[in-house]
Amino acid sequence: MSVAVIVFPGSNCDRDVAVCLAAALGEPPIMAWHGDHNLPKVDAIILPGGFSYGDYLRGGAIASKSPIMGEVIEAANRGVPVLGICNGFQILTESGLLPGVLMRNSGLKFICRDVALEVGNTDNAFLNAYQRGQHITMPIAHNEGNYFADADTLQRLEDEDRIVLRYAGGNPNGAQLNIAGIRNKAGNVIGMMPHPERLAEAVLGGEDGRGVFDSLVQTLGRS
């Protein structure tokens, strides 16, 4: 099984994600550069956090148009599991793979701290190691995490059970419906603002994030 981590200029969580993947999978992931037109055939793709293209224009806007994203979109449409973390989530909304947009935090401050989360739908490649309703902790670190979508889209997300993570200990950024993570209709594309890779081993102060990588191993092992 092989997993690709897409590296954009300004990504800064790519190596942390690679460490977590290597620990869970037993082999290092493929690090794929944003300018590549050819993505090797992989079983899953992760878009890591960071500040791709310096967040110019809008967070994730320019990265979503980079050459490799054409390949990522094609893979996503084929059903390959794709996870976007933080800036990766912003890239997924900007690319149209996920609905809505991540706006500036309502308090206008960059927020970097652990937050309490409640797990929603776990029927996907990145959250199946958790239980629905489980309360977990993960760090957030963002300036644009304020999830916004029109009323129809929000209703659809609720009706189709596509909210995978919600803020549970107060809403840090103004996100509608306390949304911290969503999935696409097919369920293979997930975006989340919290950083599982930053709390995935005991030495970091907790292991609540490790389930994301364990989920992927379970999924790929099963398929």
Next chain:
Amino acid sequence: MKAVIRITLKNGVLDPQGKAIETALGQLGFSGVDDVRQGKLVELSLAETDPEKARQQLTQICEKLLANTVIENYDIELVS
């Protein structure tokens, strides 16, 4: 041909930056300033000389990159 594109937040979309500007203006003693909304302005030059074709090209530019139409409107002005 030069163009100016104004990108603004749609009505009803919360604009915390606009609110912060409004608050700061109040603190500076400017009374009666309300409904502050902020946005972006992009200037660019096009090789295209036909206004109609230029407008079509700019519409694509706005739709594909400059504006996120989930939350933003754009307004295209051909300057020369």
